[in-house]
Amino acid sequence: MRFLRPTLAALLFPLALQAQERHVLSGAAITIWNLAGEVRLERGTGNDVVVEVTRGGSDARRLEVVAIGGTLTIRYPGDEIVYRGGGDSRSSSTLTVRSDGTFKGDWGSGGRRTTVRTYGSGLQAHADLVVKVPAGKRVEVNLAVGNVSADQVESDLRLDVHSAGVRTAGTKGRLVIDAGSGSVRVEGAGGELDVDTGSGSTTLIGLRMTSVKVDAGSGSVDARDVQADRFSVEVGSGSVTVDGLTTDDLFVDTGSGSVRVGLTKVPGRTNIDTGSGSVSFALPADAAADLDIETGSGGISTDFAVTMDGYRRRELRGRIGAGGPMIKVSTGSGGVRLLKR
Numbered sequence: 001m002r003f004l005r006p007t008l009a010a011l012l013f014p015l016a017l018q019a020q021e022r023h024v025l026s027g028a029a030i031t032i033w034n035l036a037g038e039v040r041l042e043r044g045t046g047n048d049v050v051v052e053v054t055r056g057g058s059d060a061r062r063l064e065v066v067a068i069g070g071t072l073t074i075r076y077p078g079d080e081i082v083y084r085g086g087g088d089s090r091s092s093s094t095l096t097v098r099s100d101g102t103f104k105g106d107w108g109s110g111g112r113r114t115t116v117r118t119y120g121s122g123l124q125a126h127a128d129l130v131v132k133v134p135a136g137k138r139v140e141v142n143l144a145v146g147n148v149s150a151d152q153v154e155s156d157l158r159l160d161v162h163s164a165g166v167r168t169a170g171t172k173g174r175l176v177i178d179a180g181s182g183s184v185r186v187e188g189a190g191g192e193l194d195v196d197t198g199s200g201s202t203t204l205i206g207l208r209m210t211s212v213k214v215d216a217g218s219g220s221v222d223a224r225d226v227q228a229d230r231f232s233v234e235v236g237s238g239s240v241t242v243d244g245l246t247t248d249d250l251f252v253d254t255g256s257g258s259v260r261v262g263l264t265k266v267p268g269r270t271n272i273d274t275g276s277g278s279v280s281f282a283l284p285a286d287a288a289a290d291l292d293i294e295t296g297s298g299g300i301s302t303d304f305a306v307t308m309d310g311y312r313r314r315e316l317r318g319r320i321g322a323g324g325p326m327i328k329v330s331t332g333s334g335g336v337r338l339l340k341r
Contacts, residue, residue: 027070036083044132075101080122288321298335
């Protein structure tokens, strides 16, 4: 009798079939919950959102995928989850998971305390999702640990992560990103942007939006080639670097950290306030604006000829050119430089 040696592909193929699932979510508003894994949002067709689920880890079969109406939830039967793809060699995140598989960022009453870590023992399982989103939907993704990406999606998105990186490219619509910790990168977006991070860097490139708002507890904010009717950044601790910004309403507030802003035109309103950190502010050479600059400690320098209304130590009030919209800059500690682009 002749025995055939099975190939590696033949051995793996049945497992792949068991691990991959396809779910269709209907309705205008879609919500997805997953504790660990990669979530990738792509442009879809038709009327419904399609979610492809690929389970991973030695305990993958113990996961329960529940899809009802417009909601998909991955339920994990354990409170110690091991996700080897979670980033750093040794990292751990703890949150509260309710009985239905949904969760919130902290832990306390109303659910079981659950830890997702990259090491040790526990339920070794995660779920990677590909979410295909037709235009005009509202999609909310909740992920505890892993990464979220969205490419060329033309829908309103809310991406809420506990400890995960978020990257988007070419999205159109209202984009809300809420990250407890992890880096955020948004490229080539149009619509409205609202980013809220506890810790982690934020990078914005090539945006054409009605409004951009970033609120960061700690971490740098880097923005390049951005056009927005309103541009607002608040940082507790971290530097802010903006270059090639076109806006009518500019607001920057930092507790500590330097601020560097390069503008293509003078905004209709400008307000920059730092508790501790220098401010560098660059305008076109032909700019015309009124100035109100004040520092608690630090010098004030300018490349522009200034017609002064008043000058005292660490205070400058006047105008450049024929005057125009007010530029207000205040620092508790740090110098201010007004530069020509």
